[in-house]
Amino acid sequence: MAINKDHRPDLLQLLYILTISADGAIPIAYRCADGNTPDDVTHIPTWDELVSLVGTPGFLYVADSKLCSTEAMGHIDRHGGRFVTIVPRGRREDTSFKDWVQSHVPDWTEADRRPGPRAGDPDRVYRVFEAPIPSAGGYRVIWVHSSAKAARDAASRSARIEAGLAAIEAVQARLSGSKSRIKTTVAAAEAGAAALRETGSARWVTCSVTESVETIYHQERRGRPGASTRYRKTEKLHFAITAEVRADNVSYDAVTDGMFPLVTNDRDMTPAEVLAAYRYQPNLERRNHVLKGPQEVAPVYLNHAHRIEALMLCHFLAMLTEALIEREIRTTMSDRRLEAIPLYPELRDCPAPSAPRILEIFNGVQRHHLVDEGKTVRVFDPKLTPLQEQVLDLLHVPAAAYRSASPG
Numbered sequence: 001m002a003i004n005k006d007h008r009p010d011l012l013q014l015l016y017i018l019t020i021s022a023d024g025a026i027p028i029a030y031r032c033a034d035g036n037t038p039d040d041v042t043h044i045p046t047w048d049e050l051v052s053l054v055g056t057p058g059f060l061y062v063a064d065s066k067l068c069s070t071e072a073m074g075h076i077d078r079h080g081g082r083f084v085t086i087v088p089r090g091r092r093e094d095t096s097f098k099d100w101v102q103s104h105v106p107d108w109t110e111a112d113r114r115p116g117p118r119a120g121d122p123d124r125v126y127r128v129f130e131a132p133i134p135s136a137g138g139y140r141v142i143w144v145h146s147s148a149k150a151a152r153d154a155a156s157r158s159a160r161i162e163a164g165l166a167a168i169e170a171v172q173a174r175l176s177g178s179k180s181r182i183k184t185t186v187a188a189a190e191a192g193a194a195a196l197r198e199t200g201s202a203r204w205v206t207c208s209v210t211e212s213v214e215t216i217y218h219q220e221r222r223g224r225p226g227a228s229t230r231y232r233k234t235e236k237l238h239f240a241i242t243a244e245v246r247a248d249n250v251s252y253d254a255v256t257d258g259m260f261p262l263v264t265n266d267r268d269m270t271p272a273e274v275l276a277a278y279r280y281q282p283n284l285e286r287r288n289h290v291l292k293g294p295q296e297v298a299p300v301y302l303n304h305a306h307r308i309e310a311l312m313l314c315h316f317l318a319m320l321t322e323a324l325i326e327r328e329i330r331t332t333m334s335d336r337r338l339e340a341i342p343l344y345p346e347l348r349d350c351p352a353p354s355a356p357r358i359l360e361i362f363n364g365v366q367r368h369h370l371v372d373e374g375k376t377v378r379v380f381d382p383k384l385t386p387l388q389e390q391v392l393d394l395l396h397v398p399a400a401a402y403r404s405a406s407p408g
Contacts (some may be wrong), residue, residue, distance in 0.1 A: 011299070015313065017042050018287060022060075024327030025283035029053060030316045034311055039066040044075050048062025049138060057081040060266070062281045068263060073137055077265045084277050087261040093135050097143060098256045108145060111272035124148045128271035135263050135374075140270045142262045157204060157253060160246060164201025168243035171195050175239045185211050188239040204244055204250050212238045290319055294356045322355030325395065329353050332394045341394070342387060358391060367404060379404040 013035035021028050029049060033042065043063060051057045057080040067073065067085040076083045087093050087373050107117065108127035116122055124147055131141040171191050182188050192207035217231040264274050285343055291297050297315050330352060333341070338351035343357055365388070369381040381403050384392070392399050 003035065014308065015039075015042070016288075016291070017046055018284065018291075018316075019046060020284050020287055020323075022062075022277075022280055024323060025280075025287060025328070026323045026327060027176050027287060027316060030312070032312055034136075039064075040069050040072065043067050043069075043072040047076055047081060051079070051081070060084060060277060062277050063282065070137060073139065073263075073265070074086045077137075077139075082264070082266045084262060084264045084266070084274055086278065087135075087141070087263050092263055093131070093133075093141050093263065096133065097131055097141070097261065098252075098259075101244075101259075102252065102255055106143065109271065111144075111275050128275055130271050131261070139263050139265045140267070140274075142264065144260055144262060144273045144275055146258045146260075148258075149260070153257040154254065157250070157257075160199060160201040161204050161250075162191060163199040164205035165243050165245075167195035167199050167201070168205070168207050168241060170193055172241050175241060182239065185209050185236070185239065187242055192241050192243075202248050204253075206246055207241055207243050210242070212240070214238055240320045259263070287319060290356075291315060292324065295319065325355045325358060326353065328396065329358065329391065329394045332396070336394075338394075341390060343391070347387075353391075358395075361385075361388060361391065365402065367402075 003008070003278050015033040015035050015037050016304060017031050017033060018027060019029040020026060029046075031046075031049070043061075047061055050061070057076075059079060061067075061076060061083045063085050065086045065088040068087055068091070072143055073083060073085070079391065106129040110125060111128045112126040114124045116124060126147075127145045129143045129145075133141070135141050171188075174191070175182055175188060176310065182191060188209045189207070192209065193202070196202040196207065198203055214236045216234045216236060218234065219225060220230045220232050223229075232293070262274055262278050266274070269277070295315055295318060297312075300308055300311060302311060326355070333339075333353075340351040341353065341359070342348065343350035343353050363381045365384070366381055369376050370378040384399060384402060389399055
């Protein structure tokens with residue numbers, strides 16, 4: 001167990017390492033580690049465990065940017081494995097391509113096109129391009145351009161620029177106040193820089209401070225001024241801070257909006273196939289959502305490590321059961337060309353039934369036994385609705401399982 005990363009010393013944390021398959025996001029392996037364990041060191045033992053489980057290293061291992069380390073990728077490659085991961089920002093592969101694309105136009109190839117999330121929205125288009133220069137480890141680098149991500153990147157940058165400009169205006173208001181505690185140019189510049197860092201706009205907005213001196217004369221003594229009145233001269237510093245948008249950085253980043261690099265050691269997959277493999281990886285997050293959401297794994301009211309591990313095993317088995325239910329019903333729907341079933345409330349169509357919703361419609365199913373002096377006189381079987389019978393049929397569960405063989 002480890003200290004809580006949200007600065008809650010009363011709540012310890014553990015690391016839950018989950019692996020799913022590509023055919024329905026079925027959980028196939030898990031293990032628990034100390035919460036202080038960095039994510040990047042977990043991939044080598046996880047991959048070795050999967051090799052022992054599968055019996056061959058030939059499977060494709062897809063993971064997030066924590067896999068993109070020399071040790072992890074090299075270990076998988078040396079032992080005959082295959083991997084796909086995303087290159088984190090700031091790596092040489094990332095910066096060199098972004099510099100290259102400023103003066104070159106990649107030969108993009110459309111890899112996928114899907115309709116927008118809402119009616120009237122533009123299509124979501126994914127394009128791919130294999131970088132001419134491999135990664136530092138000699139692996140293929142596949143660049144991806146997402147039209148949806150490009151729109152999000154541009155909107156996010158604009159919002160941060162606006163927030164940065166507003167933050168500088170707020171600093172100027174502080175400097176103009178009569179009770180301002182900022183007395184030096186350096187302090188004013190530091191206040192502006194801190195405001196830009198807080199809004200995340202320091203890359204696109206800069207600030208400058210100008211200093212002016214106001215000369216003020218005060219009578220040395222009270223009274224009506226006259227020809228012999230003496231005055232005392234004082235000087236007061238005033239600071240003005242102004243913001244300026246860094247147009248060079250804005251234009252530089254605008255060229256690369258929507259782009260992100262993938263790296264793989266597989267030499268046979270096309271760039272489109274590499275993208276498709278990586279885009280399945282977010283299904284792992286959906287499984288983790290089930291663990292933290294419907295299964296309510298936290299908080300854990302246990303103190304001993306072996307009991308906590310036993311509890312996590314129960315949660316893993318529950319997640320596995322739900323995943324198998326979802327894969328079975330969705331596969332059958334696809335085979336029978338059913339686009340949706342009326343599983344949502346008010347009999348609204350559901351194109352991808354989830355296990356929590358499937359189990360929910362069976363919550364009220366009950367069987368009653370009429371007992372007289374310890375002997376069952378009659379059994380009242382549940383009456384299934386047409387929707388329940390349809391779901392059972394899609395799951396290949398016979399409805400007879402809900403009928404009793406007892407008399408009555």
